[in-house]
Amino acid sequence: QDATGEAPSEHAPPRGDEADAVATGEAAETEKPTATAPSNAGGPTPPVVEAPPEEADAAERPAGDARIEGTVLRAGDRTPVAGAQVAVAPAPQGSRPGRVRKKSYAPREDPPWEVVVTTAPDGTFAVPDLPAGLYEVSILSPGFETATYVERIEAASKLSVRYYLVPLPSNPYRTVVRERGSEREEVARRRISVEEIDNLPGTQGDALKALQNFPGLARSPFGSGLLLVRGAAPDDSAVFLGYHEIPQLFHFGGLTSVFNSDILSGIDFIPGNFDPRYGDATGGVVNVEPRAGRRDGYHGYIDSDLFDTGALFEGPVGKGSFVLSARRSYIDLLLPLVIPDDAGLDATIAPRYWDYQALFDYPVDGGNLSVRVFGSDDRTKLVFAGENDDPEDDRNRFETTTLFHRADLVYRRKLGGWSFLVTPSYRYDFSSTAAVGIFRFKLAAHTFSLRSEIERWVSKRFAVRFGTEIATGQATIDAEAPPVPTDGEGSSDTTIATVQKIPFASLALYSTWTIRPVPRLWIYPGVRLQLYDQPDVRATVDPRLRMAVDVADRTTLKAGVGIYSQLPSVVEWNPRWGNPRVAPERSLHTSLGVAQRLPYGMDLEVTGFFKYLWDLAAPSDRLVLRPDGTFGPESFASTGVGRIYGAELLFRKNLTKNLFGWLAYTILRSERRDTPDAPWTLADFDQTHILTLVAVYKLPKHWQVGARFRLVSGNPTTPVVGAVYDADSGSYIPLQGKENSDRLPPFHQLDLRVDKRWIFRKLMVNAYLDIQNVYNRQNPEFVNYSFDYREKSFIPSLPIIPSIGLKLEF
Template identity: 25%
Template sequence: MAFIKKFLFVLSFITSIQIFSSSVSGYVYDINTNKPIPFCNVFIMNGTQGDIGDEKGFYSLDNLSDGDHTLIVNIIGYSSDTQRVNLKKDDFRRIDFFIKSIPIEMKGQEITGERAEFTNSISISRDVYKKEEFDFSPQLIEPDIMRVFQLLPSVVSSSDFSSALYVRGGSPDQNLILYDNSPIMNPFHLGGVLSTFETNSVKEAEFYAGGYPESYPNRLSSVIDVKSINPMKDDYHVVFDASILAANLFVESKIYDGLSFFVSGRRTYFDKILPLINFTFPYYFYDITSKIDYTYKDNIRTSFTYFNSTDNLSLSIEDTIDIVALDWGNRLYSLNYSQLLSSGKSLALTLYSSSYQNTFDVIEILKAHSLIYEYGSKLSYFIEKNSFKGKFGLDAIKDSFDYFVSIADTFNLIDLQRSPYTISAYLDGSYNYSEKFIGQFGVRFDKYQYNDIIRINPQVGLKFFLSKSLAMTLSLAKYSQYITSIRQEDNSFASIFGEMWLPIESLYDPQECIHTISGIEYYLTDKIFISGEFYKKHYPYILYTTMGQLIINRENPENAYISSVAGSHGFEVMIKSTYNKASGWIGYSYSRTEFLKDSTFVLPYYDKTHNLNMTLTLPLPLLIYFSTAVNYGSGFPYTAVVGKYRNYYYDIESDSIGDGGWSEIMSGYNESRFPAYKRVDISFSRKFTIDDFSLKLNLSIINVFNFRNVYFYYYDHSVTPSKRYEFTQFPIVPSIGVSGEF
């Protein structure tokens, strides 16, 4: 533990530094929603000191002289505000602003929050999406965060049946998905068709396609960091939604000064309604999300988050004899504490328990469960001084894995339990060297129980401004992952009940990936932003296993792992535009992904060479909003049937030759591709408002042109030549929804 002692020494030295001058810091909030406003301009009237707030609305003004000062805050789209403060020597004050949103129409250049972020920070392979963007996107029955991310050029969806994300050649088990700083193991319903995140409770979601800070642990490919809303502090708010699939109720309210809460619940109702017309639908899911938030003395904030998603499938005969019973879902308990220590310094602590449980029972003969429990603590210290922003942290994580398959309670096919821990320390920082150059750096130290050495993962990022509107970026980073999953090597309903997680055993090194990214960012106008990135991901070591390997090696499951080498490379272009209430983007990506299989590099089933996406949200007359999403891409690889042969067998008793049926002759692994994928979705919405009550109607049509996108082929070999049939993905799917709030 020598490295932790050294890290704590450095941390204690940094935290002991005092700023012997007066300072003011605080947050800027929307007066109506009580939500932080990012990237506001805060400055001293008739002075030289000023600051642009960060993405959380926090600002800090240091090295202020004694006496009276007038603080001013402004940002496009909000009213300005001023506050006076009298400072004494070595004084520190917390001053928050609450400003009101106003309609604007301006000519000339606007300094928007996105433009301020472009000027003051590095955002390599990063996008942030607000709740409104999820609500306006075309909906597959329900608004869905993951479905929006699938429209990004960095992301590939394996099929219409899955909202899992394949990011720049990485598989879904390499994505870190967080909710309020805590991991969610499998955030999907209906075998992956919908995600578990109910959008009323979501404030924003931050997505990293690569090059992410080292504060994010134990994943190789990408990060989806979802933040829940901060409940209202001085009022109440109720939202109800209903679609053809589910109903949802969301409530947020103040309890007393400084203490507020929200609770959100969603449940499908087909299993309750369809029996009324003599049709049985033995599946349902529900989500419960809640948060209690407490602010004390303006500088201490504590919140507790509860997240529960559950799926249930039960097949029986006349409700008496159970045939199949399936339950799977997530549980999360997360406690977050943050404290503003002094100007530009703060402390944060997260304690969490996160689990994913999957149980399976077939007529009480075949029984199985896959359980993972993760317990974690994260301590972070933030410092911001002049042009430097730093984050120092310690993580401690304990995992518990339990994977079990048995037949008739007498024969165990798989029985595996493991409980490794990981202890980590990290540093992330950025420094604005000048108006032309911003540097970013990070390093992470991991001690995994089943490995003897300490893993060191560095990260560096650079941003160089060629002009006020044009910048070049570069990032190089290394990541490690200490868990893996049971995989399928084709796309036939892969991971339909979620990932089945396993730890990296002591016989193996952890999985590793090296990201190299270079890019360009350009504001063509204040309304049009263009970005392009080249990337290369090198996987010098990956591990996975299959169900068959676990059964074969049931006596020694540590021998069931398959090691390989993989890599991906490509480039992406994205054009984003916002004009008044209209917005959208066009994205294109070229990519190539390969992994080593039987001494030959082959394509995984989710490799997509070309991928083109377009989204558009447009206001129409009569207060109607129109949204569309268009996707065109290369078909996925598959192993084709290229021939057949008849099997015969000899019957000793009759002394005759019998017909043993047909066997298929297969091509090389994934040497063929399905036809190109095409889909157009549209959505219309209209909001009606009466006093404090509003009602929103939504009509969405998925695959409006009814394109037949092939999922797989199957064959009838009883005729010659054999006849091939297509199993296609979603046909045209209309859906309606209604939402009300007050």
């Protein structure tokens, strides 16, 4: 294949200017591949028609003893193309063997006869009983450039070929992750196709970062990737990967997610009113499903940019498949090279991250067994320069470590109308923080979990799902910290230190019914019963109800109401720092939305929501009798309440022809108060207006450009109204005003991305330039005060970040 995007047949001799891209060689007999192409490989394909060859006029076709057979593959990654039409006819006079590259506008006569066959699921075809001679072979398939070759067939011979079709830059088909009916309908479920994930600007092709462009998700500080759903705190939402929760979304600074996006079959973002399958969350849910490895051959890639390098390799194993992937950053290796020792910086930072994934799928006993092992490791070290220049001195450094490793088994089977799921999992988590020799916190946890489900469609109008979720384990906490002074008080020399081993366990039983009383109405009642044992046995019952009605052919009305529960953080219920009597936090979700399908591949969705929260753990200085029989401060009490309300709009142009993108807008208000009679205050992550515009356009010659613009209200802040000088410490103690009564300036940023792809016969090369914050806007993230708190300045967000990457796929 050359720079024009043409891919000749495997045996055709190349031209001189394409010898570097095409293997040479005479025609050779090749074995048929036995693997089956995945349904989404190369885009959806029309069904394969099992029929004998079609001939224009069989009577005029002379009999022969030659045969042409071969395989049609997608150029670049060698994916079999199923359902392609292969037409074989006598070549026009004057034709020469090889690829027909130039279009002829002169009128041409119809061939005396023609044979048309359809490729099988593995891309193979065969045309027997041909007489010797020159033949014109044309291959046509939706979403690919039409290819035409002239082949010479000798008498009593068999010609084995491989044809490589170049995918069109604007594929008229798109991968659909799930269709309606395959999952319980949520009021607002945001879905994104795999192809869209690869093309979004400002995300480096990362699936979870792409979700941050949807309505309902607030902007996180410094692009850190915190999951801020509809005004909720980050810990109020959950991310599930393969039926089990993962502890973190992103590596250091939100640069990329901890799981390779190319191993995902799709992702769902549900900002509220989610199914009873998901629990221990009062905000929203992100559900991520890994895919099985490809079985149509061995494939992989190497992907490098300015931050990290990743590699993937996958292929068949017997009747199953495997995927291996790994990624490692090199920011810690490059920074010393680009920042000289005499740069005058008073601190140096050395972040490093890596992750790995190993997946294995195999059919077992009428079902499918999946084995998944993956993990992530992040370490950051900030070393300060000063009078004490010893880098090993704990007083000169700030270090963080976050890692986890997980191993899953997943077994799925359908039997007699029932669907069964069993998946045990083990996860090890470790996190630590050490700061300037006065603060230390380490948390290590071992978690064993088990989920099982059974599901059955009893009739066309009724289905039921029952499930259980069990989690148990032990956490070890090792912490040391100075006390936190209150307003106007000086510091203390007392240090708080503890080492604790904390066992934990939870059990959940849940069920969801699907009821379709009439063809246009879907009703989903459900309930989740959750038992906790931290620190005492607690139980919650969460009834939930959702519905969807097609009020017109292109209009769907959705509504939901339900109760959701979550255990407070370990700091809030731990007897050492918190109050073991705090109750699970509760939330009422209500939402109403309408989805309208418009012409020209456009969709409009509007959703209104209201959430009320109660039993929130709030700070309390009341003296109480503690469980150990001593008097002390209550620390936390379940007296907090909250309310969140707003609306979301999503106007989306689907991936058709050359353009796709969307406009996402959210308006919300999130308020909290520590006691029912206290005044309402804005929540820490209240962002009144969130506007995101995304557009990607596909150009000829496999060029692509995209842009993203964001405009977001600033986060609330608490102003400092004065300061008190502490003679003992020689520093000023700030006096704060009303909590979150001030707000940072608005955030706005433009991101651009340019892609160029070269498609060779067995290799694809993709080069891209991704620039975040193109005009280098200094967006304020936090307020920085002078030593005496008389003057203030802003700590800006990330500056302009260009990233150049190269991806080699095979």
